[in-house]
Amino acid sequence: xxxxxxxxxxxxxxxxxxxxxxxxxxxxxxxxxxxxxxxxxxxxxxxxxxxxxxxxxxxxxxxxxxxxxxxxxxxxxxxxxxxxxxxxxxxxxxxxxxxxxxxxxxxxxxxxxxxxxxxxxxxxxxxxxxxxxxxxxxxxxxxxxxxxxxxxxxxxxxxxxxxxxxxxxxxxxxxxxxxxxxxxxxxxxxxxxxxxxxxxxxxxxxxxxxxxxxxxxxxxxxxxxxxxxxxxxxxxxxxxxxxxxxxxxxxxxxxxxxxxxxxxxxxxxxxxxxxxx
Amino acid sequence: xxxxxxxxxxxxxxxxxxxxxxxxxxxxxxxxxxxxxxxxxxxxxxxxxxxxxxxxxxxxxxxxxxxxxxxxxxxxxxxxxxxxxxxxxxxxxxxxxxxxxxxxxxxxxxxxxxxxxxxxxxxxxxxxxxxxxxxxxxxxxxxxxxxxxxxxxxxxxxxxxxxxxxxxxxxxxxxxxxxxxxxxxxxxxxxxxxxxxxxxxxxxxxxxxxxxxxxxxxxxxxxxxxxxxxxxxxxxxxxxxxxxxxxxxxxxxxxxxxxxxxxxxxxxxxxxxxxx
Ligand SMILES: Nc1ncnc2c1ncn2[C@@H]1O[C@H](COP(=O)(O)OP(=O)(O)OP(=O)(O)O)[C@@H](O)[C@H]1O
Ligand SMILES: [Mg+2]
Numbered sequence: 001x002x003x004x005x006x007x008x009x010x011x012x013x014x015x016x017x018x019x020x021x022x023x024x025x026x027x028x029x030x031x032x033x034x035x036x037x038x039x040x041x042x043x044x045x046x047x048x049x050x051x052x053x054x055x056x057x058x059x060x061x062x063x064x065x066x067x068x069x070x071x072x073x074x075x076x077x078x079x080x081x082x083x084x085x086x087x088x089x090x091x092x093x094x095x096x097x098x099x100x101x102x103x104x105x106x107x108x109x110x111x112x113x114x115x116x117x118x119x120x121x122x123x124x125x126x127x128x129x130x131x132x133x134x135x136x137x138x139x140x141x142x143x144x145x146x147x148x149x150x151x152x153x154x155x156x157x158x159x160x161x162x163x164x165x166x167x168x169x170x171x172x173x174x175x176x177x178x179x180x181x182x183x184x185x186x187x188x189x190x191x192x193x194x195x196x197x198x199x200x201x202x203x204x205x206x207x208x209x210x211x212x213x214x215x216x217x218x219x220x221x222x223x224x225x226x227x228x229x230x231x232x233x234x235x236x237x238x239x240x241x242x243x244x245x246x247x248x249x250x251x252x253x254x255x256x257x258x259x260x261x262x263x264x265x266x267x268x269x270x271x272x273x274x275x276x277x
Numbered sequence: 278x279x280x281x282x283x284x285x286x287x288x289x290x291x292x293x294x295x296x297x298x299x300x301x302x303x304x305x306x307x308x309x310x311x312x313x314x315x316x317x318x319x320x321x322x323x324x325x326x327x328x329x330x331x332x333x334x335x336x337x338x339x340x341x342x343x344x345x346x347x348x349x350x351x352x353x354x355x356x357x358x359x360x361x362x363x364x365x366x367x368x369x370x371x372x373x374x375x376x377x378x379x380x381x382x383x384x385x386x387x388x389x390x391x392x393x394x395x396x397x398x399x400x401x402x403x404x405x406x407x408x409x410x411x412x413x414x415x416x417x418x419x420x421x422x423x424x425x426x427x428x429x430x431x432x433x434x435x436x437x438x439x440x441x442x443x444x445x446x447x448x449x450x451x452x453x454x455x456x457x458x459x460x461x462x463x464x465x466x467x468x469x470x471x472x473x474x475x476x477x478x479x480x481x482x483x484x485x486x487x488x489x490x491x492x493x494x495x496x497x498x499x500x501x502x503x504x505x506x507x508x509x510x511x512x513x514x515x516x517x518x519x520x521x522x523x524x525x526x527x528x529x530x531x532x533x534x535x536x537x538x539x540x541x542x543x544x545x546x547x548x549x550x551x552x553x
Contacts (some may be wrong), residue, residue, distance in 0.1 A: 052455055081457035091452035095470050105456035108466055148453075157456060 004063070005161050005192040006051060007029045011060035013046050020046045022216035024060070028161070033193045035203035035224075038213035039239055044196040045088075047213070048163050051194065052083045065160045081109060084154030084162040088169050090146040092138040092153070098125060099134045102153045110157065117156075124152035128182045144175030148182055155186075162186065164195040200243060204228050212236045326519075333521040337513060341522070344502060345509035346529050352422040352491035352505060353533075357484055365435025369464070371439050382435065389432035394425070394490055397495025401425040402497040418503040422494045426487055433486075437479045441472035478548065481541035485534045506530060 006028040008076055013021040020043045028034050036044050049055040051062055053076050055071050067079050093101050102121035106112045110248040113119070125131055128148035138146050147167055164183065168176040168248060171175045180202050187206050203210050203224055212219045212235075220233050224248060231237050371382035389397075401421050405414065414420045445468050452461035477531070494509035504512065510526030 028430065046334055053449055054455065077454075077457045077459050080455055083455070085452075085455040087448060089448055091446075091448035093449065093452070093471075095474070104466060105453075105458060108462055109457045153456070 003030075004028060004034070005065055006194060007061075007063040008051070009049075009061050011047070011062065012058045013043070013050055013055060014058050020216050021050070021057075024213075024218055025215075026211065026218065026221075028192060028194055030065075030160075030164060030192055031190045032208045033187045033191075033195065033206055034209045034211060035207040036194065036196045036211045036213060037198065037200075037227075037239070037243075038219075042213045043216045044213055045165050046122065048085075048165050048194065048196055051163055052080050052085055054085075081157055082160045084151075084157060084159035086147070086150050086154055086162065086167050086269070088166040090138070090143070090150045091152055092146050092171070094138050097135050097137055097231070098130065098141070098149045098152075101138070101149055102156045106156055121152070124155045125149070127155065127185075128152045129178070132209045142175060143171045143214050144178045146170065147179045151179075151182055151186075161192040161194065163264070164193065164197070165196065166196050168197070168199060198243060200228060212239065214239070288486060327519045330519060330521045331521050333517055334368050334525050337522055337525055341513075341525060341529060344504055345506040345526060348494075348503060349488065349491050349505040349507075349530070350533070351419060352426065352494060353484065353488045355416075355419055355423030356426025356487050356491065358431060359423050360430030360434045360483075360487070363427060363431035365438055367431055367435035367444075368438035368442065371435060372394055372442060386432045386435055389429050392429070393427050394494055398422075398425045398493045398496050418494065418497055418499050421497055421499055422491060425493070425497075426490060429487050429490075430483060432480070433483055434480070437476055437483065438472065440479075441467055441476035444475050445471045452505070476540045478545040481537055481544065485537050485541075488533050488537075489530065 004027045006026070010025040011021055011026075012019070026034075026047075033164070036047065038044050050057045051069070053062075057070055059069070064079065064083055067082075068074060069076070069079055079188040088102060091115060093104065096104060097117065099121050102124060103114075103117040106117040106120060107114065110117075122131065122134065124179075125134060128151050130145060130148055130257055132151070133149070136145075138149070139225065141149065149171075151167075167233060169181050171179065176199070179198060183195070183202070184191070184206050192213055195203075195207070207224050209221060210224045211221040212227055212231070212233070214235050219235055220227060220231065226232075226239065227236065231240060305516075355528035367382045367385050370378040371386070373379055401414065401424055405412065414424050416423065449467055449471065450463055453467040454460070458466070491505055494503070494505050495508045495511070499508070506526045506529050510522040514520055
């Protein structure tokens with residue numbers, strides 16, 4: 001079983017006594033777009049962070065384009081250059097301009113010359129539709145623009161896979177479309193993507209496969225037409241009904257007990273209602 | 278109606294506002310009386326002769342600047358340079374994930390914050406020659422003063438830098454590391470530049486403290502050309518039998534410290550505005 005872009009086997013992660021990931025097996029093929037959905041606290045971010053070792057797994061192996069990330073002897077900095085990561089909170093470097101954000105790692109890590117780094121940066125900023133914002137500081141950009149700079153920053157390193165952790169959750173609704181548009185284009189260009197998201201329409205339209213996680217395990221996975229439209233598991237159905245129709249959540253839903261503390265959607269009001277059941 | 282009940286309730290005739298006015302008026306009256314008494318009873322001509330004799334003050338120049346002020350500034354800068362380098366190292370050790378480094382850093386900070394600076398000066402001046410016969414701190418008096426001021430300041434500088442680094446959101450380090458930057462490269466290129474912006478105001482205050490503390494070179498036993506403002510003022514006061522040199526030396530300190538304090542306050546205010 002080789003050749004996968006991301007191969008996760010038997011992944012466990014505990015924070016002290018809190019077992020967050022309890023045996024995850026997941027494979028992402030080159031060029032595939034996999035969306036991970038699931039209630040808040042189910043371990044989606046932790047899973048993503050284990051793939052580039054921002055969190056150290058407690059057990060299990062993670063391989064990314066043939067390199068075993070979990071090998072203690074791995075050159076993690078070299079491995080991370082092939083994995084782009086986009087965070088919910090953008091994490092742009094506030095003391096650098098958009099151009100500086102996109103060039104700094106190229107220069108310091110890949111040792112590219114100034115001219116080449118800037119050429120690559122311009123290309124990628126253009127790719128995310130921000131050619132005119134090259135000289136702006138993060139504080140001068142909207143959330144959607146900041147997130148697109150963050151995507152350009154990751155792309156400029158020439159990654160072979162991209163990880164997205166709820167890239168649009170911190171955005172005002174009217175800015176979500178721009179970021180999803182960039183991601184859709186990236187998927188069409190053949191980028192391998194592992195995306196944690198609550199944007200069901202994006203998942204349905206762009207994902208090759210959707211993975212539903214709950215309680216630290218993969219509950220079910222398959223093409224979006226199956227997992228989102230005709231889920232097999234009760235927990236998936238409960239979760240989807242909350243995300244797709246937040247206002248109705250909490251009334252007459254079965255199986256709330258195992259669904260975690262709350263159903264988190266881009267819209268907050270679900271949380272209080274379900275927790276109160 | 279409520280105002281009536283509140284005002285009338287506790288103490289008879291005066292409303293709270295009236296009481297505040299009376300109290301404030303009393304304070305002003307007391308101040309005026311004290312100023313008047315001092316002005317009448319003080320022997321102004323003698324005071325001026327002893328503390329602010331213009332002729333004697335004029336004689337201090339330019340040496341009080343070319344020797345005293347220059348050396349004070351020199352000791353301060355060298356001490357700050359050493360304090361900054363040592364402090365940065367201690368701060369990074371304090372944040373290290375290797376426990377022994379953290380213990381060392383904590384011990385260093387607690388020891389040097391707990392010792393009187395004078396004792397450190399005496400140790401550098403007297404203790405080091407005894408402890409390591411033949412060994413000298415390079416740079417003569419400047420080196421000695423710099424080391425004494427620097428190792429002590431490093432304890433405070435380390436805490437300032439640590440607070441600055443911790444004020445940079447965790448996501449910054451994660452973003453840098455996820456781009457493949459090694460830890461120290463991320464520290465240098467991403468975290469420290471942001472931390473230093475936060476650090477500048479408290480660091481400016483630290484320079485003010487160092488400037489004042491440099492007066493302790495007095496206890497190193499120094500040659501004439503190494504005298505700082507304090508020793509210069511003291512020596513000339515002794516020679517002239519007059520306090521004017523001490524007052525002038527004091528004014529020279531304020532010429533350094535007040536602008537620096539104002540700068541620190543301005544930087545702080547500007548930062549508070551940027552945060553919002
Ligand atoms: N650094 C950490 N230390 C301790 N516990 C943590 C840490 N990071 C995450 N956790 C715990 O792990 C669990 C899963 O967190 P995680 O962030 O992976 O969930 P998530 O599925 O991404 O949720 P959300 O949709 O809210 O982002 C939570 O209970 C959280 O409290
Ligand atoms: Mg998360």
